[in-house]
Amino acid sequence: MEKLNKMIDVLVKFTREGRDNELTRRLAHNLGKIALAMNTREITEADLAPVIAKQSLQSAVETSAKLVADIEKIALQKNLATKPVSLADEVFATQWQEDI
Numbered sequence: 001m002e003k004l005n006k007m008i009d010v011l012v013k014f015t016r017e018g019r020d021n022e023l024t025r026r027l028a029h030n031l032g033k034i035a036l037a038m039n040t041r042e043i044t045e046a047d048l049a050p051v052i053a054k055q056s057l058q059s060a061v062e063t064s065a066k067l068v069a070d071i072e073k074i075a076l077q078k079n080l081a082t083k084p085v086s087l088a089d090e091v092f093a094t095q096w097q098e099d100i
Contacts, residue, residue, distance in 0.1 A: 003052045008035065
């Protein structure tokens with residue numbers, strides 16, 4: 001997590017100094033999403049390893065984008081897990097709430 005924060009700090013410094021470009025902005029955006037997922041424990045340090053490995057800027061953007069896609073899949077699975085299994089379940093739940 002410390003290395004992730006250092007990467008974000010460097011990208012913020014690039015922005016402040018006007019040295020940012022499309023790749024650095026995209027990487028900063030992805031790293032922000034990844035940091036949030038780390039804070040909410042949706043991903044682990046092992047998931048983070050390919051992103052913080054020493055690599056080119058282009059590779060860092062690509063690996064971070066893959067991890068962001070995985071994070072979005074996890075969020076979707078969690079969301080779907082809380083939804084009713086069928087329309088009948090949804091109707092039953094609605095009727096149950098009306099009875100209360």
